[in-house]
Amino acid sequence: MRREGVIIRPVYRALARVGIVLLILITAYCFNLVVSNTINDYVTEIIKQCGIAIILAVSLNIVNGLTGQFSIGHAGFMSVGAYTGASITYWVEMAYFHGQNQNLGLQWLLVAMLGGGIAAGICGYLVGVPSLRLRGDYLAIVTLGFGEIIRVLIENSAEISPSLKFLGGAVGFVGASGYYQVPLISNVFIIYATAAFVILLCWNLKFTAHGLAFMAIREDEVAAEAMGIPTTYTKVIAFVLSSFFAGVGGALYAHAEFFQPITFNFILSMNYVIMVVLGGSGSITGTTLAAIFLVVLPEFLKPVQHRFGLPDAYRVVIYALLLILTMLLRPQGAFGMGELSLKPLVERLKSRRGRTPTSSSVQQTTSVSWAQDQEVGNAVAEREGVRPTEQVLVVENLSKKFAGLSALSEVNLYLRKGELVGLIGPNGAGKTTVFNILTGVYEPTEGHILFCGKTIAGKRPTPFAPHLVRALRDTLFGGAGGWILGTILATSILPSSHRNVHTLEVEHVLEWIITLSFAAYAFIVSWRANRYLPGLQPHQMAELGISRTFQNIRLFANLSVLDNVRLGAYLRRSTNLFDALFRSERLQKEEQESVRKARELLNRFNLLRFEKELACNLPYGDQRRLEIVRALATQPKLLLLDEPAAGMNPQEKMQLMELIRRIREEFELTVLLIEHDMKLVMGICERIYVLDYGRIIAEGKPEEIRNNPEVIAAYLGEEHLSKPTADDSWNRVSIQDAEEAL
């Protein structure tokens, strides 16, 4: 039996995969046979259009639906795929068949699709890297511009370079001779087989931790970073994947219909956006059905169009109306995030057979390297008497300025391993700013932060030689970039018709000036970056073991409770995007393990009963607890809790105190707690730091803080210090006032 479990099962799985591929191919083949033998050419064209629309809409859904970005230039990537694919088959025809044979084999179409996909993917990368760094609508603007730029470039291709004449300019792809026709070798079989594979890959992706990471970004980018998800990288990956599939769809289109640059206009891009919105942003089956619906709908409306003599552009009005109705009646689209799926049925059958997921160990990985630094640790050891090995966190002279406002100045604090420390202070004292710096949300203006003996922000003790080598290396790259940019700028500033020996000289000087400026800038930036580490990215901090909760709960509201916690395992994953797309063996094991661990955690905190609920549907207190559980799922060494008791009733606060004590012990954590509830802070913290106007005004045990006049003054004002002091009762009275005031 054991032998069967170890050896034969993988064989079955491999066979099942081959079976799925064969099934898709056979189904598409049969569909092609039925369509080509029984249906007229006109309807066949519409069926082909549906297939291509499915590929485009499902691929756009990766960016607009799953990742929550807004791309409105999908037709631009499609056109890159179409022109690349058509160029490939054109050159093959020229090379092998001298332009005579229009019956290229399927293998060349596959090469054209791959080429189209890769070209569009590269464009996706070039567009995505600068625009996806920023949050907001930049991507929409850039993709809109990209679609238009590609169109204009192709229309004017012959003017740009005579060697691009074969693209045909505004007339359409006509080859160098001017009358070439792209072979129409995209049949129903290849289109639907491709559509099925695109759906299958997106489906695989959506239901793994990798797909969850995409959705986490859509829900809340800041929280996603805090869970160790590199948001820019993940968004770029999603965008490149989506562009790749759009390119594949474009190549198929090029070999199915005659096309011109204007074919891939803004209206086509908007059609795909509407398909995603109508079907449900994030829903693969919804998007697929919406694609079919929106391609077929105008055909059914043809009699109406003819009856009233409407122009073809009436479709835009219909689509706009559909969009408005969807927004009003069902903003999440027909299927929302959900899918038409057999999964519930399969799960029920499985549970009847009593199957449970197998467990396996998940390899822990960390890619972050950081500078070793003993100096600061030793200084703190001398001053505070805490050995460097005991120090989890050391913050030295930390300052943060926002424009003119000094939010933190010269803050010093340290945390011993396993300590539970409070950080208190009046509103606006700078507590959350400390957390934001410790988790990489803000860069410190000055100061040094050590985490477990290593510098995570501050001056780096790098030796001079490697420092110089690195700066020179970056300068070289920066210089090369400057040279290319210089050439482009210089050639575009000076029109070619006006060039003479004199202008060429000017051009040359201009190139050198731009190149040298870039090189100098790159050298300065690199030199400074090497000397001072401004802080790691939030996902890198999470990877090192710093996890946090937020003052205003930041759960992934539209993901299930289980998925919220599962995302904790994301940063310790050992699988990549290809594992997710093709559901590799190790990915399946890792997924089972992450689900098992997440359920175990939920069970320990009595939240398992909510595992399938959306996080936003939980009662307030449970949401707060879930946020803590989610932070624990990242396996942190240091947990930062930002006002966990906010909005809780007294009973919930008592339970929270117990919970914090418990997790500190069970998970061997060091905890830094921001809290306004004095009873809670005084009740559980071993030491307390008090911040006021960005400065630490007191540090000590709860009873020391309770009796510290400066703390009382900070909370209640200077006048309380001038109270009669015949006995020490004023201290107690004042702190009671303070507790009540807070």
Ligand SMILES: Nc1ncnc2c1ncn2[C@@H]1O[C@H](COP(=O)(O)OP(=O)(O)OP(=O)(O)O)[C@@H](O)[C@H]1O
């Ligand atoms: N991104 C920002 N830009 C400008 N000012 C900021 C920014 N973040 C915080 N500040 C300012 O820094 C100061 C400290 O804010 P912070 O949120 O850290 O205080 P806090 O002690 O956490 O307050 P509270 O208890 O009310 O949450 C405030 O004056 C705040 O307005």
